[in-house]
Amino acid sequence: MIRDTQAQDTQIVVKSKRGKYLFAAVIAGSLLALGAFYFSSSSANTTMSLNRDTVKIAQVTRGDLTRDIATTGFIVAANAPQIYSSSQGYVQLMVDPGDEVEQGQIIASVYSPELTNELKQHESELQRLTDELSRKELQVRRDKLALARTLDMAEVTLNAANREHRRALLSIKDNLISQIDMEQAQDDLARAKLAFKHAQQEIEIGKDTLAFELKSAQADVARQQLVVDELKRRVNELDIAAPVTGVVGNLLVQQQAAVSPSQALMTLVDLSAFEAELQVPESYANELGLGLEVELKIGGDTVRGTLASISPEVKDRQVSARVRFDQNQVDKIRQNQRLSARILLENRENVLMVRRGAFLNEGGLVAYRVNGDVAERIQIQTGATSIANVEITNGAQEGDQIVISNYDSFKRSERVLLR
Known part of the structure; x- marks a missing residue:
C-alpha cells in the first residue's frame, strides 16, 4: 500500500486582521498615556501661563567676567590756563576767540x-x-x-x-x-x-x-x-604773553575795558594735551582708584587710558574723574567731544555667569529656571556685575536656562507654564 504525504503536511493558522488592529490600538494608547503623563507632570502645580516669546532666556555659562562701570563723558583740555591782568588799567586785546597762538606771543596789553x-x-x-x-x-x-x-x-x-x-x-x-x-x-x-x-x-x-x-x-x-x-x-608784564601754544577760548572782558589786578581776561586751550572727563554715579565713588584702566570709545575709535584724578566732591549725585590717554590713537579729536567709557574695576576668572537683564530688579536673589515648558522660581545669589554679565555665586549650575527679563508678569508664581 502506498502511503500519502499527509504526515509531512503542517497546518498553518491564518491570523485575523482584527488582532493587528488591537495591537496597534494598544501601542497608540500607550503613547497617548505617556504623553499625557509627561504633560501632566511638567505642568502640574502651575498657576499661570505666559507666552514664551514675551520672555528672554539665557544660559548659565562659565568664563571670565570683567567687572566694570559704564559711564559717559566728554573731551577736555588737560591744560586750559586762564589769562589774568597783572595790574590795574585799560586792556587792549590782540586776539579773537578761535585764533591760534604760539607760546610767548603777545595776546593782550594793559595800559597803566x-x-x-x-x-x-x-x-x-x-x-x-x-x-x-x-x-x-x-x-x-x-x-x-x-x-x-x-x-x-x-x-x-x-x-x-x-x-x-x-x-x-x-x-x-x-x-x-x-x-x-x-x-x-x-x-x-x-x-x-x-x-x-x-x-x-x-x-x-x-x-x-x-x-x-x-x-x-x-x-x-x-x-x-x-x-x-x-x-x-x-x-613788562603789562604786555601779556601766551603761556602755551593753542587756541584762544573765550574772551572774558571787552576791548579797552577797565580791569583790576588779577582779573581774568581770557582762556587758552592747549591742543597738544587732552583728557577725558567722566561722570561716575555716586554709588561707585568708593570703588574708584587712581590708575584703574579705562576703555574709551571716541567716535569710531576705541582707546585705553588710566584714571588720573578723582574729584573729592559729589555734584548732582555724580563724581567727576579725569582719564589720561594717548590722543595719537584718535583721529580729529575735539574739545567737548562726547564719548562713552568703561572703567575696568577687576577681572574674575572661571566664574558662573549669565547675561545681564532686568531680573536683577529683584535684588539678585530670585530667578526663574526654565525646564522644558515650565519656569520654576528658585533662590539665587549674585556677585560681581559688568555691563554684559552678572556673576551667580549660588543657586544655579552651568547649563541652566534662566529667564533674564522682567519678572513683573510672573506675579511671584512658583511655577509658570511657558506655552
Missing part, C-alpha cells in the same frame, strides 16, 4: 598810567641815590686824605721833638742850656708822641666811619634798584 608814572619816579630816585653815592665816594677819598695829612703832620712833629730832645741832652752835658730848657724839650717830645698816637687812632676810627657811610649809601642804591627792577617787571 599809575604804574608807569611810579616807575619813572623810582627811577629818578635811583638816579639821585646813585649820584649821592658817587659824591659820598669822593668825600670819603677827601676825608681819607685829610686823615693821612693829620697823621703825617703828627709824625713830623714827633720827629722834630725827638731831635730837640737829643740836642737838649747833648747841650745839658756841656751846660749850654738850663735844666728848665731840658725839661721843656722832654715835655715837647711827650706831647708829640701823644699827638702821633691819637692821630693813628683817629685814622682808624675815621676809616671805619667812612666805610660805614659808604656801605650805607651803597645799600640805599641797591634797595632802590630792587624797587625799580620790580616795577620794571610789572611794567
